Amino acid sequence: MTTVEEPARSGGRLRDAARTKAEILDVATREFARSGYAGARVDEIAARTRTTKRMIYYYFGGKEQLFTAVLERAYSVIRQAEQDLDVEHLDPVAAIRRLAELTFDHHEAHPDFIRLVSIENIHEAEHIAASEELGKIGSPALEVIRRILESGRTSGLFTADVDAVDLHAMISSFCFFRVANRHTFGALFGRDLVAADQREHYRTMLGDMVIAYLTADRTTD
Amino acid sequence: MTTVEEPARSGGRLRDAARTKAEILDVATREFARSGYAGARVDEIAARTRTTKRMIYYYFGGKEQLFTAVLERAYSVIRQAEQDLDVEHLDPVAAIRRLAELTFDHHEAHPDFIRLVSIENIHEAEHIAASEELGKIGSPALEVIRRILESGRTSGLFTADVDAVDLHAMISSFCFFRVANRHTFGALFGRDLVAADQREHYRTMLGDMVIAYLTADRTTD
C-alpha cells in the first residue's frame, strides 16, 4: 500500500497524474473498507483528497471501477509478499510454518484488505470477475505449498494427502477469521482475537494446527 | 428462520401483528444479506412484503433497529441448534467431531447468516453492542466444548491444552471462511468450496484438522 507522502506538493509538480491517482486509491481504500461499497460516499472520498470528485471520474470512470482498482492494488500487496517468501532452505515442517505465519502476519497488518475481501464477497466477487488483472492470477503461495507438500510427502513427514488449494484455504480461514470476525467474536465471547498480547499464542496455534493435520498418525483412523 | 407460510391470509386474520412482523424480518434478512446494510433499501424491503414501509417503522423504529432484529433472530437459530446438540453419550473424539460438524452444517445451510455476520463485522459489531439480547448470551457450544475438552484431557486422549473459546474460533473459522469467502476464493483459485460433491471432503477435513490438533504428539515438539 504505497501511501502518498504528505508534503508531495512542495517541490513536486502541481499536476501529477500518478500522485493524484495514488492518493485517490489510498483514500478510497480506507473509505470502502470503513463503510462497505454502498456505504462509502464518492463525495467523501473526494473530500479527503487534495483533488476533487471530478478526478475520480476522470481517472477511474465511476464508483464501481474505483472499487475494482482498490481491490486490485490490495491483492497485489499480498501477492508480492508471497512472491518474496523464500522457504527453499527450510525443511517441510518449518517451511509450512513459515508460509502460514506469512499469511498470519499479512492479514493482521492489513485489516483493510480483509474488510475489502469481505465486502467483495458480499457482492459475490463481481468486481474480481470484471477485472482482467484479478481474473486469473491465482496466488504465488500455491506453487510454494505444492513444492513443500511434495517434499514433505516424499520424506514421509506428511501423512495427509491434501491438495495445495485446500491447505491454503485451511491456513487462510484461520488468519482471515481472526481479523474479519474480530468484532462479532469479541462482542459475543468477550475475547479479542487480535489483542497484541495474544499474538504469539494464535500464531503458534495456527502452525500447530496445520502441522498436526499434515503429520497426524493416520494408522489409527 | 421461521419463514412465513405463503397463504397466510387465507383463513387467517387480515390484521396479524405477529405475521406482519415475521414477514418483514424474513424479507429484511434476505435483503440485508444480499446487499449489505447500506446497500439494502427500506423501500425495497417493504415492497417485497405484503405490507408497507410504514409498518417497518411502526414495528422496528428504523433501518438500524430492523437490522439489529434481523441479527438477533439469525443468531437465535444457531444458538438453538447448539442447545439441541447431545454429545453426552459420545467419546471425546467423536463428540468434538459431532460439534464441529454441527457448525459446518449450520453455516452451509445458512449462507444468509454468514453474510449478516460479515456485514456486522464491517460495522464493527455496533448492532450487537446495541442489542440487549445479543449483548452477553455467548454460545451454548462453549459449555459443550468445555466439558468435552475436560473429559478428553482426563482420559489422556487430548494433549493440547486449548481453551474452549479458542477451539470454537478454530472450528468456526474453517466453517465460516468456506461459506463467507466462497466467491473470492472461487474467482481467484477456481475452486468452489461449497460445491455439493466436495461437501463430505471438507466436512472430514475439518474433523481431521481439529482432532489432529487436539491429539497431536507433543513430545517431539
Next chain:
DNA sequence: TGACTAACGAACCAGTTCGTACATTAGTGA
C-alpha cells in the same frame, strides 16, 4: 352495539448521492 385502540396504507418531504456539463490552466513539444 358502539366506543376505543392496535394495525395499517398512501402520499409526501427534506436531505443526500452519483454523475456530468462547462470552464480553465499547467506543462510540453514544435
Next chain:
DNA sequence: TCACTAATGTACGAACTGGTTCGTTAGTCA
C-alpha cells in the same frame, strides 16, 4: 513562443432514500 492536450476545478441536477404526516379500518371489549 505558441498551439495543443492532459489535468483539474466549480456548479449543478435528476433520481433516490430514510423517515414522517395524516388519515383509515379491523377487531374487541364493556
